[in-house]
Amino acid sequence: MIGIALFQGNLIHQIARRVTALNVRVLLSLLLWFGNISSSYAGLMIEITQGVDNPVSVAVVPFAWQGYGLLKEDVAAIIAADLERSGQFKALPREDMLAHPHKQADVHFSEWRTDYLLVGQVKPGTGNGQYEIKVELFDVFNRKRLAHEVMLSGIGQLRRAAHHISDLVYEKLTGYKGVFSTRLLYVSVMKGEKEPYRLNLSDVDGHGEMSVFRSAEPIMSPVWAPNGEEIAYVSFETKRPAIYRHTLATGKREKLTGFPGLNSSPAWSPDGQSMAMVLSKDGNPEVYVMNLKNKRLRRITNHFSIDTEPSWMPDGKSIIFTSSRGGKPQIYQVNLASNWIERLTFEGEYNARSRVLPDGKGIVFVHRRDGVYHIATQEVNSGELRVLTETELDESPSVAPNGSILMYATQVRGGQGILGAVSLDGKVKYRLPSGKGDVREPAWSPYFQ
Amino acid sequence: MEIVSLKKALLVAFIVTFIGGCSTTDTENESSVSGGGAGANEGTSTTTVAIDPNDNISSRSISEAEQARLEAQAREAEAMARLEAMGRIVYFEFDKSTLLPEARAILNAHAERLKSTGGRIVLEGHADERGTREYNLALGERRAQSVQSYLAIQGVPRSRLETVSYGEEKPLEYGPGEARWSKNRRVEIRY
CATH class of the missing domain: 2.120.10.30 (TolB, C-terminal domain)
Incomplete structure (x- = not known):
């Protein structure tokens, strides 16, 4: 289903400490109302009722699709929703993005005011019924690439692949393993x-x-x-x-x-x-x-x-x-x-x-x-x-x-x-x-x- | 206050059981218990089936056998009606499995019937929604066992008194509040 072809970069413990340090006060008011993102099964929906005081901001840029027709899933939207659900992150709204880079060469750090930036692209894989997904995670303040991943996903497994990317981002930024794929x-x-x-x-x-x-x-x-x-x-x-x-x-x-x-x-x-x-x-x-x-x-x-x-x-x-x-x-x-x-x-x-x-x-x-x-x-x-x-x-x-x-x-x-x-x-x-x-x-x- | 609510509970229990009639032994689904008198007929039809073989081997005329069957049916219906008037449900206090004084009269009537007719019954223990599900399952069993012990003391063999607990999984009334909870803390006697 999902195989990681390449992994680069180490856990950033400094950032883990920073995220923890931000979780100081308990926020009692409602932070965010998350609308209807339910599946066609009309199953469970998510409403975030309380998050941390100063969530880490992250921009998840819509992923580029380099194939024919339309992609079934909006991978970037799934990742952004995952990270927000953790309560520790705030995703930058798309309308506030000045650019839509898909790879490191297109990223201009001066255009971003979030703490972190995730970009990616999806293209048909070499194997039949497969997608190849490339993602890159950046530390905006330090103008540094933190991680670079290439993974393969079955056509029907895009949601799962998105949760997998969320797990990787979460682990990289907090030091704790993500549970978005569970x-x-x-x-x-x-x-x-x-x-x-x-x-x-x-x-x-x-x-x-x-x-x-x-x-x-x-x-x-x-x-x-x-x-x-x-x-x-x-x-x-x-x-x-x-x-x-x-x-x-x-x-x-x-x-x-x-x-x-x-x-x-x-x-x-x-x-x-x-x-x-x-x-x-x-x-x-x-x-x-x-x-x-x-x-x-x-x-x-x-x-x-x-x-x-x-x-x-x-x-x-x-x-x-x-x-x-x-x-x-x-x-x-x-x-x-x-x-x-x-x-x-x-x-x-x-x-x-x-x-x-x-x-x-x-x-x-x-x-x-x-x-x-x-x-x-x-x-x-x-x-x-x-x-x-x-x-x-x-x-x-x-x-x-x-x-x-x-x-x-x-x-x-x-x-x-x-x-x-x-x-x-x-x-x-x-x-x-x-x-x-x-x-x-x-x-x-x-x-x- | 407590007595008033208990009386209310008993009244409701009576209405529920009377309207519900006697459910058949092969269904314990609350929603399937419906239709007033039909329930009572179903309950007695079990006995009718039991004496049918005698009809076949009997030398009596069909009309005589039929008459005997109808008489037995009538007696059975009368006995059941008396029981229904007493109720088929006994109630409990929160987190308790000890019998309340009101329960004894009801259970005495059932004990009398069981001693005269034979057959097995199922004592179905229930709890209200407060507290954890597995603990409530154990509590429901405790309540059913309290009823079982009482009936056994009255002379009904334990082997004829099966207990099963549904915990808080099958409330009679859904939702919060003592009025509803008090109706759900119960043991149902099922023939």
Whole structure:
């Protein structure tokens, strides 16, 4: 699909520091309203509700097309929208561009007042059904080329190629890996339809929405395998809950459990070899780990209270989970070698459905405060808790693989379920309202190989 | 205040179940439960099917068999009507799975019927939308198990009382507010 033929230039850590230094104050007002850039599927749209105080400005010049007819996608517009959605960048409007250079020889730095400039061109590739895309990124102030890329894209993969370029630009300018090429899995409910429950997949900008699975009965708890090729979820299609494993490329499904009682909360281990889950076959909701090769189960918790919502630490050596053993739901950690259990959350009367940040240094979870449900994050070592959202009934946080931002489910007035995103530093916020139906339980994919 | 809302909830439960009638055992989809009396007939038709084989091997005339069948049907309909008057739903407090006093009278009526007729029932546990989905799934199961234990104490064998939890996935009423939430924190008794 996309192959990088050439890569030049190093990470600019100086710029990374500069971007971070700009994120000083929390901006409370609405920064930007982003109109309808939804796909023809009328799926999710993006509304940026809060960005950083002084976003880095970047000009993404419309790419030149050196072939016949019209290009299907406006690659530069997709990149500009990606960068703006991160909340850390402000794209220069096209009408404010004095020139439209496509390569270094045409660039006159005096014509640009943005911090950075991205130019590019697309031409038919040498292979059949391919495009060749060349991009160049410049530091305007220092009049310097930062990166030069040539990549190949399948004809139908232009959007993906654009997201890939966004990832490269983001990494070059911030020092952090971009997540514009990753995908979202979520549950959508279209009330009144014959199969109202859908498991949908889309790009992280909401484009390219498609249903992976539809059912007349509820679908819950979608999660990704660490390789990004498989997913797991709970389906009530037999009128009883069961955990299914589903290969995305082939659509092949395997029922992993269908025990009496709960079959809930699947969570793939970081090495992909086992799956944590919640079963109540022994009378009480407990966390188990299934070896996915031989399907053997190992019981991890043993308590008469509710134990549920397991999530793996990145080293695979311990699992964090929700338990009501202290009277109210709180987050606990269990060491898989010793079965030693430690309580992690103490602030607030309700902390549940935690997920671990990719570096293992923090967790995110649903936190109830004054009867209202927010998404909060807590450092594992210091135990310091910060509330990230101010909407009500926020739930199901899922962290992007670069650990910079998380997606969660919330409701708008009238009760429609929508997805929202908030950066882990709380400074960037955007929402993905759906054209139709209730959307919930987002699961952010890992990086794809 | 609390009592008034509970009474309201019970009244609504009664109306919902009465209008909804008895759903068939093969469908648990709320939207498919409709059409007043048709529901009750469907419910009894299950029993009719069970005695049909006797008709075939019986030496009685068709009219006699038919009369017996109709009488049984009438008795069954009467019993079901009494149950419907009591309700098929019991409600719970927020984040609780302990039975409320109001639930006991309803469950006693169901226990009596179950002891006299046999057959299996499904106790379907539900939660309101507040709190996390997986935790609510566990809470719904707890509620169904509370009902199961109570019925078992009344003499109904546990093997005939299956529990299933839908958590907050199948609300009776959509949207926020205690008036709606209180109707969604429930166990439905399904024959």
